[in-house]
Amino acid sequence: KFSGHPSFITYIKSSPEGFSGTTIKQAGIMMEAAEGGTLQDVMKDRRVARADLRQLFFDMVVGVEYMHRQLTLHRDLKPAN
Numbered sequence: 001k002f003s004g005h006p007s008f009i010t011y012i013k014s015s016p017e018g019f020s021g022t023t024i025k026q027a028g029i030m031m032e033a034a035e036g037g038t039l040q041d042v043m044k045d046r047r048v049a050r051a052d053l054r055q056l057f058f059d060m061v062v063g064v065e066y067m068h069r070q071l072t073l074h075r076d077l078k079p080a081n
Contacts, residue, residue: 002066002067002070005063005066006059007059007060007062007063007066008063009031009032009033009034010031010032011029011030011031012030012031012032013029013030014027014028014029014030015027015028015030038079038080038081039056039060039079039080040078040079040080042056043079064077
């Protein structure tokens with residue numbers, strides 16, 4: 001549904017019982033790796049210029065706006081996601 005939109009990483013697959021080859025045996029979603037990590041990683045690991053933070057926030061708002069126009073809600077928005 002959101003594939004190809006610049007504000008979203010690509011969904012690969014999900015599994016109710018975990019993924020083979022891992023030690024995690026609980027439901028999960030596999031997504032492409034986010035370049036640079038999560039927003040929490042960016043904020044914690046390095047000093048980020050105010051202009052860069054402003055751009056990151058703008059990109060997030062654009063993504064959420066797009067989701068809402070598609071009648072989809074994100075129930076767990078936080079820097080760690």
